[in-house]
Amino acid sequence: MLWRWLIGYGTFGVPQAGAPIAFSLLALSLTGSAEVGAGLGFVMTLAQILGAVPVSRLGIRYNAVTYLRIMSVRGVGGRHLPGPPR
Numbered sequence: 001m002l003w004r005w006l007i008g009y010g011t012f013g014v015p016q017a018g019a020p021i022a023f024s025l026l027a028l029s030l031t032g033s034a035e036v037g038a039g040l041g042f043v044m045t046l047a048q049i050l051g052a053v054p055v056s057r058l059g060i061r062y063n064a065v066t067y068l069r070i071m072s073v074r075g076v077g078g079r080h081l082p083g084p085p086r
Contacts, residue, residue: 024037
């Protein structure tokens, strides 16, 4: 059991550390320049930050466990967050 925790904790930072390399390789294959990869990483990080604030504000009326369950069901079910009425 301890080995699984150690392996999981040790590899936790790998996806974050590999993102700049992945974006640079993607930009290199699409545009011929790896410099655009930094812009892609910045835009994705900015979108995650700007998207997290409204999503977290939706959960103010629920307690944390209930909201986590709601978000998990929506995420697993493939549903999107409710948008403006049409």
